[in-house]
Amino acid sequence: SRERIAVLRRMYPAGTTVQLLSMEDTQAPPPGTLGEVQGVDDAGQILVRWETGSSLSLIPGVDFFRIVQKGGKG
Numbered sequence: 001s002r003e004r005i006a007v008l009r010r011m012y013p014a015g016t017t018v019q020l021l022s023m024e025d026t027q028a029p030p031p032g033t034l035g036e037v038q039g040v041d042d043a044g045q046i047l048v049r050w051e052t053g054s055s056l057s058l059i060p061g062v063d064f065f066r067i068v069q070k071g072g073k074g
Contacts, residue, residue, distance in 0.1 A: 009040045018048060020035065
């Protein structure tokens with residue numbers, strides 16, 4: 001829903017650092033990899049640029065990750 005997307009965008013502003021805990025994807029970076037949030041798309045996926053150089057999105061509720069440092073304004 002539009003409200004859910006707005007909440008995700010507040011929770012994961014661009015510049016937020018996240019750490020991957022687990023992801024069910026053959027292209028996934030290894031657990032423990034850090035990444036920088038680029039934004040949240042209209043489908044509710046968190047767009048991440050990983051320190052490995054890949055830019056695979058996180059899917060809340062499917063992938064497991066944690067915020068290391070909040071980014072953005074405020």
